[in-house]
Amino acid sequence: MEVKNMLIPNQTQMDEFLEEVTDAPISMVNLLKFKDKAEYEDGRKTDLTGKEAYSIYAIEVVDHLNKVGAEIIFGGEVSRLMLGEVEDLWDSVAIARYPSRKAMLEMMMDKDYQESEKHRSAGLEGQLNIETIEAGL
């Protein structure tokens, strides 16, 4: 099977996301792959690795999340696969819980968030972001 990491949503994903701006809590599972060297969109020079640039975002995003009532459940470094096979294993996994999709949108539209996000797109090669709802498994 195939998998493709991306930096930004495609049109269908965006439409679907906006279609149901519900009030149910969601947990976003982020599987992250970093660039070797950070590359900023504004072309600034940098010696940071992709992971280092992303770390700036990761630290700053905690406040942005808190502002909309969201939180990180955990973030960590991928050490290996225990089951399955992946051609190009992700570097990190981070899970954030939002009170609603609306809260997430609110955060993304915030000017301060967009400033922090520059470090995200500088460091990130691509990712999967899987939206889950709490299930009584």
Added chain:
Amino acid sequence: MKKYLLLCLTLIAIAFLLLRYFSFNENEYKVFKNAVSPTPTNLIGFALGDDGPFLAVNLLKFKEKAEYEDGRLTTLSGQEAYSIYANEVQNHLAKVGAKVILGGEVNRLILGEVEELWDVVAVAWYPSRKAMIDMATSKDYIESEKHRKAGLAGQLNIEVIESEFNFQ
């Protein structure tokens, strides 16, 4: 009024993201394979790893209909059979000091593409590798695991060491 604001917010979000979308290149497709049992590479990695606390991030795909290895007849769906395991495993985890920290049904992908999307993401925290081995080799666990194998088409299990970013 509230509706109007929401509509505005939505339109701005679409415009913003569209702009971003068309200014980036497409990433490449990579291959992956879900599995029910570990490969030799999986096992060697597990054996060689450090013995600290870790998280197991499970991306699960269920069979349409449950199939038990002992051939028993069942009308359960794959997800229903797996749910029996998921309920029972809570006790097995607790016995070795481990716990489930997330059980979520997959709604959709917001970013990226996957040929066949997983059904559920479940994350468990283990105090050590030894704890996981103790659980996996206990007789009671092996009994519960029959439901896991009956229901599961395959999965990825990603080992994650918390937490490089100092998110707190």
